[in-house]
Amino acid sequence: MRAAEIRETGRPPAVAERDAPVPGDGEVLVDVLAAPITPLDLLCATGISYFGKPATPYVPGVQGVGTSGGRTVWFPTAAGMAPGDGSMAEVAAIPEAALVELPDGADPVLVAALGLSAVAAHMALTWRGGLTAGEQVIVLGAGGVVGQAAVQLARTAGARRIIAGARSPAARERAGRAGADAVVALDTGDVAELARRFADASEGPADLVLDPLFGVPAAAAARTLRPGGRLVNLGGSAGETSPIDSATLRGKSLRVLGFTNNELTAEQRAEAITFVAGQAAAGRLAVAHETVPLEDAATAWLRQGEGKAEGRIVLTPRPAG
Incomplete structure (x- = not known):
C-alpha cells in the first residue's frame, strides 16, 4: 500500500x-x-x-x-x-x-x-462554556478551523450575536464567511484598543469568550465580558501568558476555564x-x-x-x- x-x-x-x-x-x-x-x-x-x-x-x-x-x-x-x-x-x-x-x-x-477541531469548538462552547440561547459570544482566532466551526456552532446553539476576532485579512474573510455578525481585526498588541474594538462590535457586554489564542486578544476580550461572564481557553497561539488584569477578573467575578479534548x-x-x-x-x-x-x-x-x-x-x- x-x-x-x-x-x-x-x-x-x-x-x-x-x-x-x-x-x-x-x-x-x-x-x-x-x-x-x-x-x-x-x-x-x-x-x-x-x-x-x-x-x-x-x-x-x-x-x-x-x-x-x-x-x-x-x-x-x-x-x-x-x-x-x-x-x-x-x-x-x-x-x-x-x-x-x-x-x-x-x-x-x-x-x-472538521474532525477534532470542531469537536473542541462544540464541547468548549457547550459542555465547558455552558452556552445558552440568547447569549452574545466572542470567538477569537475565528479564521482557523476551530474558530470557523465555533462561529457556526454558536449560532446553532442559539447565540444572539457572534463577534469574531482574527488576525490576517484572509482569516477575517473566513470568519465573515462562517457567519459572524461582526469581525474585529486583531492586528495590534494594545489591549485597550482591542477591548474598544470588541466593545464597539458588541451589543452590550458579552457572555462568553471562546479563546484558542490567549495572549493580548484574551485580555482584551475579557474586558468586554459581563459580570460573571466566562472565558474558555483552548490554546495559546498568541502567547503562553496573557496580561489579563486582576481588576478585570475580580471586578466582574469572571470565570476563566480551560479545555482540552484529552479530557x-x-x-x-x-x-x-x-x-x-x-x-x-x-x-x-x-x-x-x-x-x-x-x-x-x-x-x-x-x-x-x-x-x-x-x-x-x-x-x-x-x-x-
Whole structure:
C-alpha cells in the first residue's frame, strides 16, 4: 500500500510503498478516504513535542475518515504520540471500539477537515462554556478551523450575536464567511484598543469568550465580558501568558476555564463527532479546506505548516465512492 512516512523528525513525510497493516486483537482494517494534516500532526513530527520524540519511520495522521465493514467511519490514532501508525495511508489498523459511524450524507473530506477541531469548538462552547440561547459570544482566532466551526456552532446553539476576532485579512474573510455578525481585526498588541474594538462590535457586554489564542486578544476580550461572564481557553497561539488584569477578573467575578479534548471520554468524543458530522451533512457546518492527493503529502505538509494553505489540507489516499 502507499503511505506517507515520517523518516526523520523535523522533516516532511515521504510517500512510499509499505506492507499493509495486520490488525491486532480488537482491531479492524479501515480503507482510508480522508486524512487531515492537523497542528497536532505537525507538532508531533517535530520531535520536540511534550509527547517526546517519536520512533521513526512512522505514518502520521492522528485522525481520519474511511470505510470498514460497509460503514463510513471517523477514527482516531495515537500516531506521533505513541508507537504505531496513523491515517495518512491507504489502509489503517484501528481498534474497532474507536470507530464512529458517520450519518448518511456526510462528506468524508469535510468531516475529516472538521474532525477534532470542531469537536473542541462544540464541547468548549457547550459542555465547558455552558452556552445558552440568547447569549452574545466572542470567538477569537475565528479564521482557523476551530474558530470557523465555533462561529457556526454558536449560532446553532442559539447565540444572539457572534463577534469574531482574527488576525490576517484572509482569516477575517473566513470568519465573515462562517457567519459572524461582526469581525474585529486583531492586528495590534494594545489591549485597550482591542477591548474598544470588541466593545464597539458588541451589543452590550458579552457572555462568553471562546479563546484558542490567549495572549493580548484574551485580555482584551475579557474586558468586554459581563459580570460573571466566562472565558474558555483552548490554546495559546498568541502567547503562553496573557496580561489579563486582576481588576478585570475580580471586578466582574469572571470565570476563566480551560479545555482540552484529552479530557473527553471516548463516549463524549463519539457523541461530539456524530453531532459535528450531522451538522455538516445538514449543510449547517463547513470550514475552509482543500483536498490533496496522498502522493503530494510532502508539499502539502510544508504548506500547512507555513500557513500557506487555504484552510485545512485533507489528504486523499483513495477517492471516495
